[in-house]
Amino acid sequence: MxxxxxxxxxxxxxxxxxxxNELDFLKSAYKSIAIFVEPNDWKALYSKMFSLYRCKVNVFEFVANTYKIEISLLVEMYRSHKPSIxxxxxxxxxxxxxxxxxxxxxxxxxxxxxxxxxxxxxxxxxxxxxxxxxxxxxxxxxxxxxxxxxxxxxxxxxxxxxxxxxxxxxxxxxxxxxxxxxxxxxxxxxxxxxxxxxxxxxxxxxxxxxxxxxxxxx
Known part of the structure; x- marks a missing residue:
């Protein structure tokens, strides 16, 4: 053209x-959240988060319930993390x-x-x-x-x-x-x-x- x-x-x-690709921003954010929540085993959590996303499950709700973290904090981390894109x-x-x-x-x-x-x-x-x-x-x-x-x-x-x-x-x-x-x-x-x-x-x-x-x- x-x-x-x-x-x-x-x-x-x-x-x-x-x-x-915006999907790369999402993956970057999930990685940042996983490292914050499970610093010693973040890769397993990241893998589960991304799998849940692919299956159309509410990832923030899963993390919030599992780790007793406010969803609002997770959303803010998602929006404000330093992206790798x-x-x-x-x-x-x-x-x-x-x-x-x-x-x-x-x-x-x-x-x-x-x-x-x-x-x-x-x-x-x-x-x-x-x-x-x-x-x-x-x-x-x-x-x-x-x-x-x-x-x-x-x-x-x-x-x-x-x-x-x-x-x-x-x-x-x-x-x-x-x-x-x-x-x-x-x-x-x-x-x-x-x-x-x-x-x-x-x-x-x-x-x-x-x-x-x-x-x-x-």
Whole structure:
């Protein structure tokens, strides 16, 4: 997929399951919790926690009941731990190419400010970003158009792209605003994997890509 970029181009990315796999954040958090709860045998607990998650059992409830820990503490540990996550292959190459053409890069993501900013910092991409929109900070979540209008107000441009993964909520507003929309296909590890339920016209992106190597910045 070719994207022509100049100083009037604004390319906006979702974060979770678009730039990295959110499942890796979950695993990182479970590991952190397991080490806290069972420092001498954390691997066995971590294995059970992840297995319970895969079986759709409430992991926090299990840990709280087993170790007499408040669920609220576990949730806070999940949200505030220092994540161990990695960018998808090709992301930095795309970012570098956009910047080499004087394009602007932004993030529009749902979630808590502290958690999402910790992810961005851990991924090492803060210096690439011209604007960050996080739902908790702005007070609205996707598909609310306010999150995308905030980008337009902050970064003047003639062409806007939104690259994301979740057909349920990611593309409704960008499509309405006249943006170009691109979906990254689930690699089999996405937290939200029910895209087949949201194939109506308003939910669909204009294009799909398999991975970031599908992008050619020109």
């Amino acid at each position: 070719d994207i022509k970029v100049d100083n009037t181009t604004v390319i906006v990315f979702d974060l979770d399951d678009t730039l990295y 990695q960018l998808f292959d090709g992301v930095l190459e795309v970012f570098d190419a956009i910047k080499s053409k004087n394009g602007k890069i932004a993030i529009v993501t749902d979630g808590r400010s502290k958690t999402q900013r910790a992810k961005l910092e851990n991924l090492g991409i803060l210096n690439y970003l011209d604007k960050i929109i996080i739902s908790e900070e702005i007070g609205t979540e996707k598909p609310n158009s306010a999150n995308f209008i905030a980008v337009e107000k902050a970064l003047a441009g003639t062409t806007y792209y939104y690259i994301a993964d979740n057909l349920k909520k990611d593309f409704v507003a960008p499509n309405t605003l006249g943006w170009k929309s691109v979906a990254l296909v689930d690699n089999g590890k996405n937290i939200h994997f029910e895209s087949h339920k949201y194939m109506e016209f308003q939910n669909l992106p204009q294009q799909f890509i398999i991975d970031f190597k599908d992008f050619k910045i020109i």
